[in-house]
Amino acid sequence: MIGADVAFMLVATALVLLMTPALGFFYGGLVRSKNALNTMMMSVSALGFVALVWAVAGYSLAFAPGNAVVGGISAAFLRGVGLQAQGTIPQLLFMAYQGTFAIITAALVSGAVVERMRFSAYLMFLALWTLVVYAPVAHWVWGGGWLAQLGALDFAGGTVVHVNAGAAALVAALALGPRKDYARQAILPHNVPFTLLGAGLLWFGWFGFNAGSALQASPLAALAFVNTMLAPAAALVVWTLVELRRTGRPTAVGAATAIVVGLVAITPAAGFVGPMAAVALGGLSAIPTYLALSWRARTRLDDSLDVAAAHGLGGTVGALLTGVLAQKAWNGVADGALHGNPRQLAVQATAVLAAAAYSAVGTYAVLKLVALVLPLRASAREEGLGLDVSQHGEEAYTRGEGAILVLPDLAGPAAAPAPAPRLEPEGGRA
């Protein structure tokens, strides 16, 4: 056990946890004001539901000894997960660090279903998806599963987190169908500053995500850290130049998207490529995602916040370019195609395809399962009214005019079955 590593990983875990509320701001700004709280709650509730599912069974299915496809149940309820060393840090800390990844991955999928999914169905989806889809894929790559044995490179989760979430998003968007106003009315972001705030906080947290994936306070962590700075910078520059050339007016939503795309793309490569390769990777990732986003908006596919394009495609580009640009001189693990090892590219492609295919099938199964118990979609009326009021009984921007205080009955001493609060107005009617 090394003190510096423990200290570093404690901080990295907190940084990654911050990414989920950051994602709430990123997504929350992009929807209409009547759905702002619902969208942010989709991220916030992952902090609770996925974290618990992870501790109860998810961690075990991903990391306890099992077969090539899924881990065992020996660590369910964190049995045997204590302060003993896992590498140079306590295993319990490793569990928490991995838990923050499970949380953000599940929350990422919500971007495909905002403004229409029934919240209770979403919560059930979150919990089941973590167990059925996320935990096995994490096991394949990081838990000693078959992709790890094949030699797939995924430093911080380009395949496990982003390709996985992107494929799930695509399937979820198709399964739920488009929002009723989609392609009929302009649906505009209600708070672009929120989206920029979210992008900034995501970048900050992502240093924990990528550098922390070294699992030690080491030179390797420094490499991943620097690459996490440079790749989004390159994506931001390329995106801005593309917008300047195509419309003459670089947008703030575009900048926020570019930062996320660059971060997604460098995730699988962070500890495997040199800094100038990270610049190339970040810059290159911006172009296909930009084109995919522009094309998607003209189709009937309502992947509302473009999870499939930004995370699925961005993650795919990053994973494949890892197979091209990886350099043994930097990482001591493997070379990519550019450095004389074309087989690595094939391995990377296999990993992406396998994760995407499994995620698509698993997500569809989970959605069908949830649909047996609860309708997946809010009614058209609730969708029109907005999900903040219909699902949460709150509004993001209430002014309080015309609000009448409802007082519970405080008069009588607590009689046996407590009476339901009286819903009578205190004052007169307006």
Place this chain on the structure above:
Amino acid sequence: MKLVVAIVRPEKLGDVLEALFRAEVRGLTINRVQGHGGETERVENYRGTTVKMELSEKVRLEIGVSDHFVTPTVSAILGAARTGDVGDGKIFVLPVEKVYRIRTAEEDQAAVTPVEEAATAGV
């Protein structure tokens, strides 16, 4: 001339505008307003505080039209703003005493006639 005042659901505004433009009604003003029209109150909770929201968000449109445009305007709104639930809103048609177009100081009928039509009529 009449002033058509319509109070509609905010989520129906897009449909209403589309219908109005289809009916070639081009001059209008909108406000976001709050009101109460007999719809069921929404109960909301903020920490320990439970409130009944007596006022609902609505959009008010004001449209000055010439007499023969009243029916197309009203039917466009009726068709587009309706959901069938309580709270769909109201349409009021009010008489107008005098209208001026500020740019040209035109009055009454000419002032509420869209520019292209007036130009064509003049030729």
